[in-house]
Amino acid sequence: xxxxxVVVVGAGPAxxxxxxxxxxxxxxxxxxxxxxxxxxxxxxxxxxPTATELGDLFNCPELIARAFVVPESTILRSxxxxxxxxxxxxxxxxxxxxxxxxRRAFDKALAYRAEGAGAELRFPLGATGRSGATVRTTxxxxxxxxxxxxxxxxxxxxxxxxGLPRPRTLYRMITATVExxxxxxxxxxxxxxxxxxxxxxxxxxxxxxxGLGVARLPRGRTLSDLLDRFLAHRGFSPPRDPTRWWxxxxxxxxxxxxxxxxLCGDAAQLVMATNGGGIPTAMLSxxxxxxxxxxxxxxxxxxxxxxxxxxxxLYEPLARAAKIQAWSDPYTALDPLLALGMRYIGARGLDSMxxxxxxxxxxxxx
Ligand SMILES: Cc1cc2nc3c(=O)[nH]c(=O)nc-3n(C[C@H](O)[C@H](O)[C@H](O)COP(=O)(O)OP(=O)(O)OC[C@H]3O[C@@H](n4cnc5c(N)ncnc54)[C@H](O)[C@@H]3O)c2cc1C
Numbered sequence: 001x002x003x004x005x006v007v008v009v010g011a012g013p014a015x016x017x018x019x020x021x022x023x024x025x026x027x028x029x030x031x032x033x034x035x036x037x038x039x040x041x042x043x044x045x046x047x048x049p050t051a052t053e054l055g056d057l058f059n060c061p062e063l064i065a066r067a068f069v070v071p072e073s074t075i076l077r078s079x080x081x082x083x084x085x086x087x088x089x090x091x092x093x094x095x096x097x098x099x100x101x102x103r104r105a106f107d108k109a110l111a112y113r114a115e116g117a118g119a120e121l122r123f124p125l126g127a128t129g130r131s132g133a134t135v136r137t138t139x140x141x142x143x144x145x146x147x148x149x150x151x152x153x154x155x156x157x158x159x160x161x162x163g164l165p166r167p168r169t170l171y172r173m174i175t176a177t178v179e180x181x182x183x184x185x186x187x188x189x190x191x192x193x194x195x196x197x198x199x200x201x202x203x204x205x206x207x208x209x210x211g212l213g214v215a216r217l218p219r220g221r222t223l224s225d226l227l228d229r230f231l232a233h234r235g236f237s238p239p240r241d242p243t244r245w246w247x248x249x250x251x252x253x254x255x256x257x258x259x260x261x262x263l264c265g266d267a268a269q270l271v272m273a274t275n276g277g278g279i280p281t282a283m284l285s286x287x288x289x290x291x292x293x294x295x296x297x298x299x300x301x302x303x304x305x306x307x308x309x310x311x312x313x314l315y316e317p318l319a320r321a322a323k324i325q326a327w328s329d330p331y332t333a334l335d336p337l338l339a340l341g342m343r344y345i346g347a348r349g350l351d352s353m354x355x356x357x358x359x360x361x362x363x364x365x366x
Contacts, residue, residue: 001134001141001142001143001144002141002143002144003143003144003145004027004028004029004030004120004143004144004145005022005027005028005029005145005146005147005293005294005297006019006022006027006028006029006030006145006146006147006148006149006290006293006294006297007029007030007032007133007135007143007145007147007148007149008022008029008030008031008032008119008149008151008290009032009127009130009135009148009149009150009151009152009157009158010032010033010150010151010152010153010156010265010267011031011032011033011035011038011107011110011111011114011121011123011151012033012107012151012153012265012266012282013106013107013110013265013279013282013283013286014151014264014265014266014267014268014282014283014285014286014289015031015033015111015149015151015152015264015265015286016031016107016110016111016113016114016286017067017110017114017264017282017283017284017286017287017290018149018151018262018264018286018287018289018290018293019031019111019114019117019119019121019149019290020110020113020114020117020119020287020290021067021286021287021288021289021290021291021294022119022149022290022291022293022294023114023117023118023119023290023294024117024118024294025290025291025293025294025295025297025298026294026297026298027147027290027293027294027297027298029114029118029119029120029290030119030120030122030143030145031111031114031115031119031120031121031122032121032122032123032125032126032127032137033111033122033123033124033125033126034123034124034125034126034127034138035123035124036123036124037104038107038108038111038123039102039103039104039105039106039107039108040104041241041243042102042103042104042175042243043103043173043175043243043244043245044103044175044209044245044279045100045175045200045202045209045211045276046076046100046101046102046103046106046202046204046209047079047098047099047100047186047200047202047209047277048070048098048099048100048101048277048279048280049096049097049098049277049280050097050098050099051064051065051068052097053096053097053098054068054280056355057272057317057355057356058280058284058313058314058317059313060284060312060313060314063284063287063288063313064284066287067283067284067286067287067288068280068283068284070099070101070106071105071106071109071110071113073105073109074101074102074105074106074109075099075100075101076099076100076101076102076203076204076205077099077100077182077184077203077204077205078097078098078099078184079096079097079098079099079100079184079185079186079202079203080095080096080097080184080185081093081094081095081096081184081185081186082094082096082185082186082187082188082351082354083185083186083187083188084187084188084190084342084347084350085187085188085189085190086190086191086338086339086342086343087190087191087192087193087335087336087338087339088191088335088339090339090342090343092342092346092347092350093185093347094347094348094350094351094354095351096185096186096351096354098186100186100202100203100204100209102204110283124138125137125138125139126138127152127157127158128157129157129161130148130150130157130158130161130162130261131161132259132260133145133146133147133148133259133260133261135148145260146260146293146296146297147260147261147262147293147296147297147303148260148261148262149261149262149263149264149286149289149290149293150162150261150262150263150264150267150268151263151264151265151267151282151286151289152267153265153266153267154170154245154246154247154248154266154267154269155246156263156266156267158261158263158267159263159267159268161261162258162259162261162263163258164253164258164263164268164269165253167248167249167250167269168249168250168251168322169215169248169249169250170246170247170248170249171197171213171214171215171246171247171248171249171276172213172214172215172217172223172244172246173211173212173213173223173244173245173246173247173276174211174212174213174223174224174226174227174242174243174244175209175210175211175242175243175245176209176210176211176227176239176240176241176242176243177204177207177208177209177210177239177240177241178201178207178208178210178231178236178237178238178239178240179207179237180201180203180207180208180236180237181203181206181207182201182202182203182204182207182208183203184203185203186200186201186202186203187200187201187202188200188275189201189212189230189234190332190338190342191332191335191338191339192233192335193212193226193229193230193233193234194212194213194214194226194230195214195218195332195333196214196215196216196329196332196333197212197213197214197215197332198212198213198275198276199211199212199213199230200212201234201236208236210227210230210231210236210239211227212226212227212230213247213276214226215249223244224242227239227242247266247271247276247278248266248269248271249271249273249276249322249325250269250273250322251318251319251322252268252269252270252314252315252318252319252322253268253269255307256268256285256289256306256307256310257303257304257306257307260303262289262292262293262303262306263289264282264285264286264288264289264310265278265281265282265285265286266278266282268285270282270285270310270314270318271318272317272318272321273318273321273322273324273325273326274321274324274325274353274354274356275354281314281318284310284313284314285310285314288306288309288310288313289306289310291309292305292306292309293306317356320356321356324353324356324358324359327359328353345358
């Protein structure tokens with residue numbers, strides 16, 4: 001049986017960050033992914049905020065500086081604002097600095113950085129199961145480790161193997177590209193375009209990443225129907241290469257340490273409920289998991305330090321975002337109510353909500 005100090009399952013942003021931190025920390029690390037091409041197919045809106053914007057949400061500047069590194073070569077467009085669009089087309093614009101990245105290039109770049117740090121990268125190689133600190137793989141082999149890091153996305157095999165309860169809601173998502181040069185800002189659409197959820201149009205270099213996510217499909221509708229209707233309603237051209245996937249939304253779990261297993265990223269349900277963004281939290285949690293695993297292997301520090309670390313850095317903002325999302329959910333069911341609410345709170349209110357400052361009684365409030 002092959003043996004490593006740390007096996008990381010899944011080479012998305014969480015797994016690649018975990019593998020890099022573990023390898024840099026001196027652990028013999030294996031990073032595996034069942035995809036034949038890392039980062040493809042793209043199942044993402046491809047937007048990331050700048051490190052400064054991220055620091056406005058999560059008070060962990062050192063962690064952000066170490067772990068949230070967006071490879072320059074993967075950036076397609078820098079963006080300067082967000083516009084929230086009401087069901088009747090009213091637009092509310094506020095500043096938000098970020099960028100769209102090519103996820104196809106981004107995931108590869110992060111995985112090869114982990115490899116550069118000393119991790120062994122194997123793909124396509126899937127995990128079919130886990131018990132204790134051993135992982136069974138699609139080639140029929142078993143790999144033994146001291147620590148297993150589950151970074152295998154929202155339908156995680158590793159999370160299932162430790163019995164992590166499902167998130168409150170798994171949003172159904174569809175994404176595609178359309179011909180359109182776009183502008184240097186990102187648009188989120190609410191109301192009839194994505195009932196109870198949201199739709200988006202994010203500018204890439206020469207086209208747009210478009211898509212939508214809903215908690216429940218309206219009766220008799222498919223995600224493709226909704227996407228076609230959204231694109232027609234907003235005057236976009238027909239979609240290219242649509243893909244469907246999931247986003248876990250809800251309160252973050254209390255613990256992500258299960259014996260020798262650490263969970264991070266979507267496998268740990270660490271997604272910002274107010275906007276479905278999960279790339280930054282995947283990178284930050286992955287980094288902390290990898291760092292903790294390496295310390296454990298090197299000097300026997302307890303793995304539960306991972307819970308302390310991610311709680312300190314991520315828990316509160318994620319929990320607050322989930323509260324805001326649950327609080328605003330009923331308003332999204334009726335277009336007139338939603339449109340009225342958006343006009344009432346305006347661009348400043350929407351900005352504050354995205355920054356988790358409003359409503360104040362749900363937390364933060366500064
Ligand atoms: C349509 C859509 C749009 C989104 N838009 C944005 C956005 O614009 N900005 C943002 O920040 N977030 C966005 N998100 C969320 C974001 O994509 C995720 O939060 C992020 O990718 C999580 O990273 P991860 O590494 O945890 O998981 P993933 O990116 O899902 O990576 C998991 C990896 O594990 C591999 N894997 C899975 N199972 C196994 C297995 N059994 N064995 C081996 N490998 C396995 C997969 O192949 C994959 O490479 C979006 C999500 C969706 C679905």
